[in-house]
Amino acid sequence: MRIDVLTLFPEMFEGVFSSSILGKAKEKRLVTMNTVNFRDYSNNKHNTVDDYPYGGGGGMVLKPEPIFAAVEDVTSGLEHKPRIILMCPQGETFTQKKAEELSREEHLIFICGHYEGYDERIREHLVTDELSIGDYVLTGGELPAMVVVDSVVRLLPGVLGNETSAVTDSFSTGLLEYPHYTRPPKFRDWEVPDVLVSGHHGNIEQWRRKQSLLRTWKKRPELLDRIELTPKEQKWLEEIKRSE
Structure with missing residues (x-):
């Protein structure tokens, strides 16, 4: 499996992706996990990825351009279509059944937001899934993405030492x-x-x-x-x- 995580804070994933079960899965080459800073895809001289919402209101909204550009770069030349997952409190509540479903995919892309929310065009025209890990709000999508990745990767064949462990969880x-x-x-x-x-x-x-x-x-x-x-x-x- 290949996993790409779009985030403004790739350093948050360094310890998680290199430790415990996830680290061992990488060492066995059962999964590749990459982080992509979508700020690198901003199209302005200040490298901003957010802007004020139309119609007014508090907070800032993530712009569509850098998110689309990052996903298109990550998927360039691929023959398969990955699942593109938006981590969002409005999304479907993540469950073990969903983890099992995602574990059968070849490629997952996670989008971790910050600020007030996403430009709606990201939801409508880019992502395939919206996931939430619970009915509460966090600062960003990084921690939820780590939870989902951990839950999915441990289900991959060969990741756990005892193959029956995941079945009886x-x-x-x-x-x-x-x-x-x-x-x-x-x-x-x-x-x-x-x-x-x-x-x-x-x-x-x-x-x-x-x-x-x-x-x-x-x-x-x-x-x-x-x-x-x-x-x-x-x-x-x-x-x-x-x-x-």
């Missing part, structure tokens, strides 16, 4: 993830559940699924309305509700 199955335990089997007076040290894989899988149902019902019950449970899982859920 919270939200990947529609439910929250089950509890995890590791050594020692007893810490202070708290012991690992017997089923996990039993060696019976069928019982372990059943315990984990029940725990996912329990945790989802307690913490995020609205998620249960979005997934289709099997008759057995529905029975477990009813038992959980009665016991609680």
